[in-house]
Amino acid sequence: MSLLTLLVGQTATLAAPSNPYLQIQLMRMGLSEGAQLTLKSKVPAGPMVFECNGTEIALGHDICKQLHPQPQPHLSLT
Amino acid sequence: MPAPVLPPNVLPPVATAALTTPPPMDAATRSKAGLVTVVLAGNPNVGKSVVFNALTGLYANVSNFPGTTVDTPHGRCKHNDRIFIQDTPGVYGLSGLSDEETITEAAVLDADIVVNVVNATTLSRDLFFTQQLIDYGCTVLVVVNQMDRLANTQQQLDVERLETLLGVTVLPLVATHAHGVTPLITLLNQLPLEANAITQAGNPCPGMVPGQPARNAEANPAQRMHAYGLRRKHINAVVANTLTQTTPSTTTPTSQTLSQRLGTWCLNPLIGGVSLLGVLWLLYQVVGVWVAGDLVNFTEGTIMLGWVIPPIQWAVGQVFATDSWMYKLLAGEFGVLTMSIQYIYGVLFPLVLGFYVYLSVLEDSGYLPRIAVLSDTILSRIGLNGRAIIPMILGFGCVTMATVSTRVLTSQRERTIASTLLAVTIPCSAQLAVIMALMAAAGGFKAWGVYLVILSALFCAIGAALNLVLPGKSTPLVLDLPPMRLPQLTNVAQKTWVRTKAFIAEAAPLFVLGSAIVGVLHVFGALTVIQHWLSPLTEQWLLLPGETATAFVMGLVRRDFGAAGLLAMGDTLTAAQVMTALVTITLFVPCIASAAIFWKERGPGEATAILLGSWAIAFGMGAIVARILAWVPIL
Numbered sequence: 001m002s003l004l005t006l007l008v009g010q011t012a013t014l015a016a017p018s019n020p021y022l023q024i025q026l027m028r029m030g031l032s033e034g035a036q037l038t039l040k041s042k043v044p045a046g047p048m049v050f051e052c053n054g055t056e057i058a059l060g061h062d063i064c065k066q067l068h069p070q071p072q073p074h075l076s077l078t
Numbered sequence: 079m080p081a082p083v084l085p086p087n088v089l090p091p092v093a094t095a096a097l098t099t100p101p102p103m104d105a106a107t108r109s110k111a112g113l114v115t116v117v118l119a120g121n122p123n124v125g126k127s128v129v130f131n132a133l134t135g136l137y138a139n140v141s142n143f144p145g146t147t148v149d150t151p152h153g154r155c156k157h158n159d160r161i162f163i164q165d166t167p168g169v170y171g172l173s174g175l176s177d178e179e180t181i182t183e184a185a186v187l188d189a190d191i192v193v194n195v196v197n198a199t200t201l202s203r204d205l206f207f208t209q210q211l212i213d214y215g216c217t218v219l220v221v222v223n224q225m226d227r228l229a230n231t232q233q234q235l236d237v238e239r240l241e242t243l244l245g246v247t248v249l250p251l252v253a254t255h256a257h258g259v260t261p262l263i264t265l266l267n268q269l270p271l272e273a274n275a276i277t278q279a280g281n282p283c284p285g286m287v288p289g290q291p292a293r294n295a296e297a298n299p300a301q302r303m304h305a306y307g308l309r310r311k312h313i314n315a316v317v318a319n320t321l322t323q324t325t326p327s328t329t330t331p332t333s334q335t336l337s338q339r340l341g342t343w344c345l346n347p348l349i350g351g352v353s354l355l356g357v358l359w360l361l362y363q364v365v366g367v368w369v370a371g372d373l374v375n376f377t378e379g380t381i382m383l384g385w386v387i388p389p390i391q392w393a394v395g396q397v398f399a400t401d402s403w404m405y406k407l408l409a410g411e412f413g414v415l416t417m418s419i420q421y422i423y424g425v426l427f428p429l430v431l432g433f434y435v436y437l438s439v440l441e442d443s444g445y446l447p448r449i450a451v452l453s454d455t456i457l458s459r460i461g462l463n464g465r466a467i468i469p470m471i472l473g474f475g476c477v478t479m480a481t482v483s484t485r486v487l488t489s490q491r492e493r494t495i496a497s498t499l500l501a502v503t504i505p506c507s508a509q510l511a512v513i514m515a516l517m518a519a520a521g522g523f524k525a526w527g528v529y530l531v532i533l534s535a536l537f538c539a540i541g542a543a544l545n546l547v548l549p550g551k552s553t554p555l556v557l558d559l560p561p562m563r564l565p566q567l568t569n570v571a572q573k574t575w576v577r578t579k580a581f582i583a584e585a586a587p588l589f590v591l592g593s594a595i596v597g598v599l600h601v602f603g604a605l606t607v608i609q610h611w612l613s614p615l616t617e618q619w620l621l622l623p624g625e626t627a628t629a630f631v632m633g634l635v636r637r638d639f640g641a642a643g644l645l646a647m648g649d650t651l652t653a654a655q656v657m658t659a660l661v662t663i664t665l666f667v668p669c670i671a672s673a674a675i676f677w678k679e680r681g682p683g684e685a686t687a688i689l690l691g692s693w694a695i696a697f698g699m700g701a702i703v704a705r706i707l708a709w710v711p712i713l
């Protein structure tokens with residue numbers, strides 16, 4: 001299950017990305033393992049826009065596909 | 079709606095100076111001369127340009143689009159001329175992931191002191207770079223900017239605590255306020271006396287050895303991951319220890335501000351798509367119709383042709399007989415003096431200005447990054463990502479300018495794809511006006527439909543083909559979305575002016591050179607010879623009358639000359655012939671100025687390939703269109 005399955009308004013806790021390049025890139029931006037991401041909008045078959053620490057960040061479809069929420073019951077509706 | 083096509087004229091975005099303009103002297107020379115090198119560094123969109131402008135009185139692009147600083151402005155501090163200030167492109171860290179990171183890394187390692195600007199509302203992101211600078215052994219002064227926005231989020235920053243934890247001086251600022259940068263200036267004024275008086279070496283991230291060892295460690299992929307993990311954890315802890323919520327956050331997620339709601343709307347494919355059409359339509363009305371039409375009629379027709387050009391011709395006529403080749407070269411139909419002045423100031427200048435005003439408004443409002451997000455779906459299929467929408471929109475203004483702006487793209491691969499698409503498939507505003515007029519002759523609505531289908535299909539096909547052939551992969555979109563806000567007049571005015579000046583300065587010599595070349599060809603009869611050679615091609619291959627060859631050759635000089643030449647032949651062509659000629663002329667070659675820019679930006683090999691490719695595609699597509707329209711008379 002990847003971030004692609006999130007619905008707008010849901011919050012997920014990010015699991016560590018398995019792609020090292022992506023992990024480095026996101027870690028610098030504050031999206032490391034454990035970051036709380038709230039899905040704000042979603043372009044069909046396109047990027048997803050998350051709110052994280054008060055800022056909005058758009059991540060391309062391919063990136064979202066490679067990112068996973070932590071398995072716990074973390075998909076809480078807000 | 080017959081004409082969903084758009085716009086107008088010129089414009090670039092963002093990058094004005096060359097990507098790697100070297101500072102006037104190297105760091106060693108500067109320090110011998112008693113200068114202190116201060117390098118500004120920070121994440122994109124933190125307010126670095128505002129700080130740079132306040133310190134130097136020079137103008138770097140201030141915009142509400144992350145990643146717009148790609149050139150590296152530099153200058154003396156206007157408050158203290160012993161300080162040399164160097165700006166750097168905004169980056170999230172020094173990992174060599176892009177050209178910008180490489181440029182920034184070289185600059186900070188060369189600095190006497192790094193002024194690291196961070197955004198108070200995104201501290202946990204920004205301080206990662208701060209910590210990396212400290213770990214790399216830079217002497218860092220941290221400027222926490224946008225403190226006003228932090229207050230709006232009901233949070234409070236313990237600046238002293240942050241200083242203690244980082245071990246460097248931390249200065250809170252609101253750079254956009256009238257005297258917001260004064261505390262930094264005051265601090266920098268003490269600099270030449272004692273470099274260490276204003277900040278210290280800083281505390282390295284626990285577990286890391288600062289300076290060269292840290293840099294060496296991070297050069298190794300496995301250790302880099304470890305180091306980044308440590309640093310991220312450390313910074314998260316620092317932020318948790320310094321940032322406190324002042325009022326318990328009672329705000330429910332429903333109490334969104336207008337800015338947030340607007341931002342969300344722009345991202346809705348339906349609303350965003352419709353608003354994008356609206357924005358493009360308005361752009362077309364303002365720049366394409368009003369500026370390119372009414373205003374240029376006045377500036378080119380009345381001012382240039384009426385008042386400016388005749389005295390020049392008269393003066394040249396005093397020296398050379400009006401039928402001498404020198405006269406023709408200087409003041410004739412393609413005269414170096416007359417044509418370049420008429421074109422640069424009569425046509426280009428008003429168009430560039432108009433386009434930049436519009437673009438600056440869009441940019442300052444925070445709308446552009448949202449368009450980028452929306453268009454990512456399509457652009458990522460052709461090896462680009464959403465960021466490339468900016469050069470594409472600009473291309474409808476001026477392909478030359480748009481090509482310069484491909485510097486904002488992340489990789490060389492993306493720049494190649496974007497430049498090729500611009501060169502081949504995007505008609506610039508100069509052409510669009512004439513194309514619109516010809517469309518009526520070619521059958522109106524239906525003609526537009528055919529034209530748009532052909533061009534969009536080619537756009538996608540060429541992009542997809544390059545994406546397949548070029549080694550590598552497109553970089554996926556990772557884009558910060560700044561809040562939407564009302565554009566600020568001073569920002570828009572300043573930005574427009576600086577960009578217009580920079581573009582004219584860059585393009586003017588190319589136009590002069592272009593008209594000189596064409597002038598020489600014309601005077602010595604080479605144009606007629608080329609037209610002669612081309613006529614079999616136009617007659618047999620494109621099924622057009624031989625005279626259309628003239629229009630193609632003129633299209634080399636100025637793309638609109640080509641289309642205008644067709645317009646002059648208007649009635650003698652059938653609808654199918656007009657369509658064939660329009661498609662060919664749109665695809666065929668960029669004008670001389672843009673060819674020169676390709677050369678400069680992409681290098682001789684790639685530029686030649688793009689030019690030859692565009693000829694092949696233009697005549698190939700033209701032949702196909704001519705034959706299909708001959709069989710299927712849909713027009």
Ligand SMILES: Nc1nc2c(ncn2[C@@H]2O[C@H](COP(=O)(O)OP(=O)(O)O)[C@@H](O)[C@H]2O)c(=O)[nH]1
Pocket residue numbers: 120121122123124125126127128129139140141142144145146147168223224225226227251252253254255442
């Ligand atoms: N509210 C507020 N906005 C600021 C402040 N400093 C900069 N900005 C805005 O933030 C945006 C990004 O600034 P810019 O200087 O272009 O960022 P750069 O990418 O770091 O050079 C611009 O729209 C600025 O007007 C500040 O202190 N407060």
